[in-house]
Amino acid sequence: MAAETDFETGVATDIPTDVDTLTGWGRTAPTLARVIRPRTYEEAAAAVRACGARGSIARGLGRAYGDAAQNAGGSVLDMTGLARIRAIDAEAGLAVCDAGVSLHHLMEVLLPLGWFVPVSPGTRYVTVGGAVGADIHGKNHHVSGSFSRHVVSLDLLTADGRVHTLAPGEPLFDATAGGMGLTGVILSVTLRLLPVESSLMTVDTERADDLDDLMARLTSTDHLYRYSVAWIDLLARGAATGRAVLTRGDHAPYEALPLRARRGPLAFRPGRLPGAPAYVPEGLLGRHTVGAFNELWYRRAPRRSTGRLQRLTSFFHPLDGVPHWNRVYGRGGFVQYQFVVGYGQEETLRRVVRRIASRRCPSFLAVLKRFGESDPGWLSFPLPGWTLALDIPASLSGLGAFLDELDEEVVAAGGRVYLAKDSRLRPELLAAMYPRLADFRELRGRLDPAGVFVSDLSRRLGL
């Protein structure tokens, strides 16, 4: 009997499946899905064919903050079972890897060979497939653009069961880069790497007294650094509104290393602290605790320091040292808000920062940076301008309406919010934020008329 059923659905009997309630990293809006963990490309294709009426979506390590990798009532392909680095060309600096390979794993393997991932977000625990699907950016966007700029080609499994090998510039490639997994399942990616001489960073740190000071410093000196980011204290008010700590740097050249470090210049040693407890009382991160933290963090930073050597992991991924840090927001979870407004719209940025500061949102992870050129992905987030990202506990009263108001400001300035972090955007604003949305919808309609690829995000926003 079982064999007959399997024949009908076309699923190989032994693909691991499970039923689970899933959320994004922000731990809001849980929904139930059948989680299928393919271990080969064939199993992935079989799982897509058998996904049923409520469709399927690929999921990596679940670091998207909102509902991008959830599919209520349908199936979710957990891609972490497909995690082999297939080939590395250490001469040319190319790596071919399965979609489920994490940036963490890539770094472990590549760093000793003198290569680094071209773009890294604030966490190493994202998969290559997810990095393309969200077209992630890092602290080097103003120099290097987003992740998909460094993709030479990728293999995409589409709704009809075919596998397409795509190169940048092809419409389907550009729809897939930043397409939130809705064009198909990315199976493998060929990535161009960045050569490095060491696993250390040379870091300059400085403090900015207020937002204008910060923006002036970023504008005049950003081009001198490969990596650049500013942490803002959004609880500081009055004259100190927008005070910040700027951290900028580059990979340390071999000559810059002290003798001791020269023995193993390319060693990859991520530090790891104990994880956050499973249960954290609601409201631990209130105005007062976060305010005290921010005050300390700001005071702790040197007014100005240059050329300090820092481990690559503490420079790029300070939070990865604390497993499950998302639990510190308690059961109610948190919302990440990231928007970008173009150059020339500084007034909007100032107004938004002032509004957040005067509303006293307890946000201790607020980050400002400058983007470079836009990326070709149709739904790619970056555009040349200023981007601000912040975390806020979802339980904060009136937060939904407040963020809606900020959206209005952002959209009026020609800006947009980041879909990989969204969990609450008003669907009506999407088309204004993403002008190529109509092309995206048209292509999806043609490629996937039955709507095989669908996620909670796509249902919520009508992507």
Place this chain on the structure above:
Amino acid sequence: MKDAFGAPQSLLVLGGASEIGLATARRLIARRTRVVWLAGRPSPALTAAADSLRALGAVVHTVPFDALDTESHEERLGKLFTEGDIDMVLLAFGVLGDQARDESDPSAAVRVAQTNYTGAVSAGLVCAQALQAQGHGSLVVLSSVAGERARRANFIYGSSKAGLDAFAQGLGDAMHGTGVQVMVVRPGFVRSRMTEGLAEAPLATTPEAVATAIELGLRRRSETVWVPGSLRVVMSALRHVPRAVFRRLPV
């Protein structure tokens, strides 16, 4: 889909002309709700209710629904879910009855029980099944403090709500881990058409206050909501008052 704050995009109100139902719909339309299904017996009140919500910018459909006609629930309600996800179902129908009359007319008392309890069991199960298949959604059940402890003054209504309340709690446990939230709402005395002309009980509230509490409960993913919140304490004390004393209390 619901957003991070639990605000639904589509809403089905069972008991479409209910004042609490409409106050909740108005409040949710001000947030994310764009599609509303009002299920109820066809009447001018139902049409007017739909029009009033349309004026707020929502797409509103009316569906003929009779709590007493349990045979039709599967077909009437189940069909709605095939036309797109319904993020939240608000079970808001119910009748107060007339205690004095119903005590002397058992068939009238049975109608109260059948509407408030049997009808809700049937419609609640149909909707819960559909939500479960969908993998997400909230079923919000309007219970009452009257169900917490039977009072001499309205025990027929109270007992029907007690049954409904127990049913909804059990259903919530059954739905645990399915992505579906079942939320039991226990308002106190609500000033509305239903209670017009009745002597007001202490801690009386309004349909709008119930709507606010429902929105908050969705955000917190609560399982039980009291309106006003202080009733939780009051009722937990009253529950333990000896019968002989309770009988004499002016509640």
